Amino acid sequence: MNIRIGQGYDVHAFGDGDHVMLGGVRVPHDRGLVAHSDGDVILHALCDAILGALALGDIGVHFPPSDARWKGADSRVLLRHCAALAAERGWKVGNADATVVCERPKVGPHALAMREAIAADLGVALDAISVKATTSERLGFIGREEGIAAQAVCLLVTA
Ligand SMILES: Nc1ccn([C@@H]2O[C@H](COP(=O)(O)O)[C@@H](O)[C@H]2O)c(=O)n1
Numbered sequence: 001m002n003i004r005i006g007q008g009y010d011v012h013a014f015g016d017g018d019h020v021m022l023g024g025v026r027v028p029h030d031r032g033l034v035a036h037s038d039g040d041v042i043l044h045a046l047c048d049a050i051l052g053a054l055a056l057g058d059i060g061v062h063f064p065p066s067d068a069r070w071k072g073a074d075s076r077v078l079l080r081h082c083a084a085l086a087a088e089r090g091w092k093v094g095n096a097d098a099t100v101v102c103e104r105p106k107v108g109p110h111a112l113a114m115r116e117a118i119a120a121d122l123g124v125a126l127d128a129i130s131v132k133a134t135t136s137e138r139l140g141f142i143g144r145e146e147g148i149a150a151q152a153v154c155l156l157v158t159a
């Protein structure tokens with residue numbers, strides 16, 4: 001069995017709105033996220049982790065912000081596309097682990113639903129997908145609730 005590892009990172013600013021999309025789940029909030037797509041930082045970081053493991057560039061190469069096709073896009077579509085790129089090359093996701101960093105909203109109550117959505121999109125078992133959260137202890141742009149960040153790592157294994 002061959003293995004590959006990739007990592008990803010994404011940030012989006014908070015703006016007007018009444019919910020955020022995180023890990024494919026609509027989470028009620030008193031702000032929204034500013035983005036060309038739905039601004040799902042967890043899924044964007046995960047897409048970049050998969051693309052990184054494949055050495056296929058990054059999310060902006062595959063889904064350019066200049067392309068109207070991705071305006072308001074459901075990031076689950078992007079994630080499934082990245083999984084398909086891996087499958088075409090003989091790889092599948094072994095496991096993935098993401099950390100979202102924000103003061104609010106609280107992610108814990110939604111983490112299982114996020115894991116379920118991601119596992120379904122990647123075609124893997126629930127226990128292969130981890131979603132964690134931490135605050136920034138009120139420090140920096142995240143601490144001031146100006147934006148939200150996520151990191152992800154992903155292991156690919158030969159299918
Ligand atoms: N947006 C968040 C942030 C944190 N959590 C949970 O709270 C725990 C404590 O966070 P600290 O930053 O104070 O270490 C963290 O381990 C998460 O379980 C959360 O659900 N949503």
Ligand SMILES: C[C@@]1(CO)OP(=O)(O)OP(=O)(O)OC[C@H]1O
Pocket residue numbers: 010011034035036037038039040044059060061062063064065066070071
């Ligand atoms: C996802 C894309 C889609 O156009 O746009 P954004 O939603 O702005 O998100 P970003 O994390 O900046 O990645 C770039 C783009 O691929």
